[in-house]
Amino acid sequence: MPAAVTEPLIRARNLTKSFGALTAVDGIDFDVAPGEAFGFLGPNGAGKTSTMRMIACISPRTDGELRVLDMDPHADGHRIRARLGVVPQQDTLDTELTVYENLLIYGRYFDMPYREIKPRADELLDFVQLLERRNDLVEPLSGGMKRRLTIARGLINEPDLLLLDEPTTGLDPQARHLVWDRLYRLKQRGVTLVLTTHYMDEAEQLCDRLVVMDKAKIVAEGSPRQLIERYATREVLELRFPVGVQETLDGQLDGLGERVEHLPDRVLVYARDGEAAAVAAHDRGLRPESVLVRRSSLEDVFLRLTGRSLIE
């Protein structure tokens, strides 16, 4: 039996957003399939948030085509929004209300009856591990707790599509891992996730597929694995030299790997076999202060694509 052809949940062609003379999103194309975890990876100002706001139907596109849940945001914004969950970059919680009341009123915005909201809210608070804070005011909650509450709020209407704008920015590592774990569980349940991030590890953890954005355009697309294969090598050799030495190397590293990248504080040698490259460097008489062989990551992909590191 042939596989069922599934319509994409989001389809964008030549999608463009301008603010006066500034082009925030410059003619991008992408599709998001049902059940997929799709990411926009890029530095601040790359156009990720503008794209998310257009998908969320709270920002009209300037040009191009956009379909969300097979509807046009221009004509059916309010019907689309009824089926979306949105987790904005800033938590936008109502700090004068309790944890539970934040979910309650949000459910009301979706015209849900109280008898439906109440069990749903408690189930969600349990899911994001906030049930014991149910009747506390929002204000004293930690950043990670507020983030989890915002995610629970975005799920109150059982959305077909959850949009997350930098879900773990500003969280400490422990809080971040808890958020990742919850998002991973949602993905397992078949919720379609679209997220933006400027963290490589986040994109690798969560995304089935992603696009790399830079300066309002998409510069690459693929799964994390594919992108690493295409734009980096299997391994990376990181060499740190004593202060002042790196500037005098001048060609001595050529040919150690497929590509050599000079960063302000270290040199990256892209090689299939990092250990072999390290031995070769030693044989050439190079004496770095530290030598590290690691797997390449999306950070390396971004560096390759844009010539800049992701977080400057």
Added chain:
Amino acid sequence: MAVAGVRHLEHNLLVYRRTWRGSAFSTVLSPILFLSAMGVALGSFVPNMTAFGGVPYIVFLAPGLLAAQALQTATLESSWPLLAGFRWLKTFEATIATPQSPRDIVLGHLYWQFVRVGIVTGVFLIVMVVFGAVTSPTALLAWPAAILTGVAFGMPLAAFTATQKTENSFPVIFRFVVTPMFLFSGTFFPISQLPDVIEPIAWLTPLFHGVALTRGLALGHGVDPLALAIHAAVLVGLTVVGTVLAFVTFRRRLVV
């Protein structure tokens, strides 16, 4: 589908259920202070004059204060709390990510003004009765008149607030718009006492029409029904214009 704006009203009522204690004290205290100082103490020096409708000064003054209190309450509700929704908490951004629209927020705010100003003026009216400042059963009609006065200023102000990046303009509005209106729109004395050059300016303020309508209904005698109808029409007009302007400015602020 609920009636447009009802969900945002629900939101404000939910918040009010948590915060009403903070404002309850001043809601009761404010009319007591004003009526005892200006109505009873100062009023005892003021003879019954035809300029004051031939009634004791407190009876003349109280409906003016009632309308002014409504306007101040609406001003407070349409300034800082709205900017918090736009800028500090950004809760309006969360609201419009749902099926709710900027228009729903405007209408919800309109309904909320009726509720909030209604509570404050209702308490005020009860204090007036206690002070013996109410002489006619028609004073009950002064209640909706006072509420309308507040909303007629609150909605245009809400439209303005949506255009503001910071709160810097709010103290200016209080100092140079609300306070002069309070002093010179007929609250304490008839505007016929003002210099002839100033008098037409008073005509342009919502509080002048609000005080005239509220006082006319509170006194319940010797007033021209046509004049009352005109005052009411001006206030309704300001409310409608303010609401329509707010539809535009709220959308421009939130949908970018």
